[in-house]
Structure formats: C-alpha cells, structure tokens
Amino acid sequence: xxxxxxxxxxxxxxxxxxxxxxxxxxxxxxxxxxxxxxxxxxxxxxxxxxxxxxxxxxxxxxxxxxxxxxxxxxxxxxxxxxxxxxxxxxxxxxxxxxxxxxxxxxxxxxxxxxxxxxxxxxxxxxxx
Numbered sequence: 159x160x161x162x163x164x165x166x167x168x169x170x171x172x173x174x175x176x177x178x179x180x181x182x183x184x185x186x187x188x189x190x191x192x193x194x195x196x197x198x199x200x201x202x203x204x205x206x207x208x209x210x211x212x213x214x215x216x217x218x219x220x221x222x223x224x225x226x227x228x229x230x231x232x233x234x235x236x237x238x239x240x241x242x243x244x245x246x247x248x249x250x251x252x253x254x255x256x257x258x259x260x261x262x263x264x265x266x267x268x269x270x271x272x273x274x275x276x277x278x279x280x281x282x283x284x285x286x
Contacts, residue, residue: 220279222270224262232260 212218228233238244251259271281
C-alpha cells in the first residue's frame with residue numbers, strides 16, 4: 159500500500175480502487191460494516207459501467223492517499239503568500255514545514271494501516 163498526497167496519481171488511484179476493495183472484502187466473507195460514502199469517486203470513474211467482478215485468485219494493488227490537514231489555514235496562507243501587502247509575502251515553507259503543518263499525521267498513517275491490516279490486506283510499502 160502506498161500512502162501519499164491527494165491530487166497525485168496515488169490519490170486518484172485510491173478514489174478508483176476503494177470501491178473495488180470494499181466489494182472484494184465483502185465478497186471474501188469478511189465482516190464489513192457498510193456505510194455510504196460520498197464525494198470520493200471522480201466523475202470519470204462514477205460514470206463508467208461495471209465490467210464484472212475481479213476473479214478471487216487475481217491480486218489487486220491498491221494505493222491509498224491521505225488528505226491534507228488544516229485546509230482553511232492553508233487557504234489563508236496561500237492568499238497571504240501572494241499578497242504583496244502581507245508580512246509573509248513570498249515567504250514559502252520548506253517541504254518539511256509544509257508537511258508538518260498540513261500533511262497527514264503519524265496517527266493518520268497508523269489508522270489507515272490498522273484499517274488495512276484488520277481487513278487482511280498486505281502492506282507492501284509506505285511513503286510518509
């Protein structure tokens with residue numbers, strides 16, 4: 159499982175693969191509490207016709223992307239970064255500072271890994 163940023167290929171793969179994962183878990187006989195999720199399937203994928211079930215012996219690779227945190231704070235920072243009257247005009251964050259302020263936390267990553275492990279998924283790789 160790859161964990162990364164939304165808007166990347168990994169994030170889009172998550173949106174496409176999560177419904178398949180849930181269907182596969184339900185088909186395999188795992189107890190899955192069902193709930194309706196909204197807003198996570200891209201329009202292109204939502205409008206496609208089903209081509210059938212994945213054969214039980216076929217393995218599926220799944221990449222999961224986690225969303226950014228503190229979205230309102232990030233939006234404000236972005237406005238200030240490009241406002242010449244702002245004291246933080248063009249005072250860009252380092253990648254480390256950005257990740258610390260807006261990226262998923264270690265607890266977020268642990269929760270996703272616990273979710274996957276509880277559903278008998280093999281975690282082959284993580285990126286934090």
